Amino acid sequence: MPLQPDLDLKTYLSKKREMVDAALKDYLPEPEGLTSDLIEAMRYSLFAGGKRLRPILCLAGADAVGPLEKDPLPVACALELIHTYSLIHDDLPLMDDDDLRRGKPTSHKVFGEPMALLAGDGLLTEAFRLMTSPEMSVRISADRLLRVIRLIAHAAGYGGMVGGQAVDIQWEGRKADLQVVKFMHTHKTGALITASVVSGAMLGGAGESEISAITAYGEHIGLAFQIADDILDIEGDSAALGKRVGADIQKGKMTYPAVLGMEESKDIQNTLVQTAIQDLRPFGSSAEPLRQIARYIIERKT
Ligand code: GRG
Numbered sequence: 001m002p003l004q005p006d007l008d009l010k011t012y013l014s015k016k017r018e019m020v021d022a023a024l025k026d027y028l029p030e031p032e033g034l035t036s037d038l039i040e041a042m043r044y045s046l047f048a049g050g051k052r053l054r055p056i057l058c059l060a061g062a063d064a065v066g067p068l069e070k071d072p073l074p075v076a077c078a079l080e081l082i083h084t085y086s087l088i089h090d091d092l093p094l095m096d097d098d099d100l101r102r103g104k105p106t107s108h109k110v111f112g113e114p115m116a117l118l119a120g121d122g123l124l125t126e127a128f129r130l131m132t133s134p135e136m137s138v139r140i141s142a143d144r145l146l147r148v149i150r151l152i153a154h155a156a157g158y159g160g161m162v163g164g165q166a167v168d169i170q171w172e173g174r175k176a177d178l179q180v181v182k183f184m185h186t187h188k189t190g191a192l193i194t195a196s197v198v199s200g201a202m203l204g205g206a207g208e209s210e211i212s213a214i215t216a217y218g219e220h221i222g223l224a225f226q227i228a229d230d231i232l233d234i235e236g237d238s239a240a241l242g243k244r245v246g247a248d249i250q251k252g253k254m255t256y257p258a259v260l261g262m263e264e265s266k267d268i269q270n271t272l273v274q275t276a277i278q279d280l281r282p283f284g285s286s287a288e289p290l291r292q293i294a295r296y297i298i299e300r301k302t
Contacts, residue, residue: 009292013056020055021047023073024080027130041111041119042126045084048102049242051302053225054079054196057218057293061200064280064287065210072203074136075148078127079196082156085123086165086192088116095169096251103242124156140203148199155195164188173252181254182223189229190222197221197290213282214290220276221294227269228298230255231262240301269298 024046031039055076062072091098091106092113098106108116131149154160164187171180194215201214232241233248234257248255256265276294280287 007288007292009289009296012060012289012292013296016056016059017052019059019073020052020076020080024077027074027077028126037111037115038118038122041107041115042122044110045088045101045107045119046081046123048104050080050084050102051300052080053293054083054192057193057196057290058200058203060289060293061197061206061214062204063200064214064283064290065201065204065206068204071136071139072200074130074133075152075199075203076196078130079152079192079199081123081127081130082152082161083192085120085127086156086161088120088123090165092116095165096247098243098247100243128153144202148202151202152192152195152199155191160187160191160195161189164191168253171254174254176254176259178259181256181259184254185223185226185256186219189226190219193222193225194218210282213279217276217279217290217294220272220279221297224269224272224276224294225297227256227265227272228300230257231265231269232301234262237301242302273298 028043028046029039031037031043058072058076058079062068087101088107090096091101092108099109100106106116107119111119128149131145131152136145156162158166164184167180168184168188171184176184195218197218198211198215201211206214230248233245233255236245238245247253249258256268260268273294277291280290283290
């Protein structure tokens with residue numbers, strides 16, 4: 001896709017989303033045989049209408065450093081599988097106990113708790129199978145691919161998303177300070193967002209200085225994304241979001257607005273986005289999608 005400074009983000013996002021959706025349909029098996037209910041549950045959440053932000057960040061990270069179009073797709077889709085698994089597990093009664101996600105009944109409401117748990121497990125493990133598919137090793141060197149997989153495993157695991165979720169659960173209903181809330185946000189949400197854009201850049205052939213710049217960008221937008229999510233939970237529209245608002249306050253979750261107030265939280269998210277855009281200074285117009293995505297992250301309504 002030719003990239004220009006006057007790029008229309010809406011068109012860019014919808015083209016990438018279509019590309020990801022088509023690939024996901026291709027990669028996921030059809031429900032059949034004895035495991036058809038499990039596959040149905042995996043597909044239900046995956047195709048429930050997410051924004052596909054993580055795969056798009058992966059593709060945009062690759063676009064920023066090189067003209068490759070197709071190579072990152074299995075990794076981009078794997079990121080969405082991991083994200084979807086985390087949402088299914090997060091919605092379970094033993095965690096956040098939510099009935100609605102992406103505007104639809106949550107997985108356990110439709111398929112029951114055991115099948116929802118297994119659908120999440122199935123998506124997580126399939127992500128790693130996808131990243132190691134022969135398609136990936138045709139043009140990406142084994143060293144580079146291993147580095148990408150290790151990065152994503154770290155971001156999804158105890159050192160990232162799972163670790164952040166554990167701290168989030170342990171601090172529910174307790175008054176946390178900014179240091180703890182920042183830890184939760186950067187791990188629970190920020191880590192996978194950072195890994196998404198960095199993995200794309202790595203697959204696109206980025207050198208070490210480009211990887212450092214993109215990592216800084218990812219960390220800044222990752223935290224901004226979760227602060228925006230905190231704000232949407234207070235000021236957002238539940239119909240547009242496809243989930244109930246006000247849940248954080250009701251569950252006694254520690255958020256940026258709860259610790260710092262709304263005005264300061266908005267100032268911080270704006271500063272984070274400006275910093276993220278500055279992180280991209282080494283890149284030219286090829287990074288324009290990433291610049292615009294940074295702004296979109298705090299302007300979004302869903
Ligand atoms: C259960 C291991 C485990 C982890 C859960 C990410 C997470 C950790 C829980 C999700 C809870 C939540 C609502 C976090 C806020 C940030 C977030 C990940 C929002 C949803 O992401 P979007 O807005 O969703 O990208 P869509 O539906 O567009 O894909």
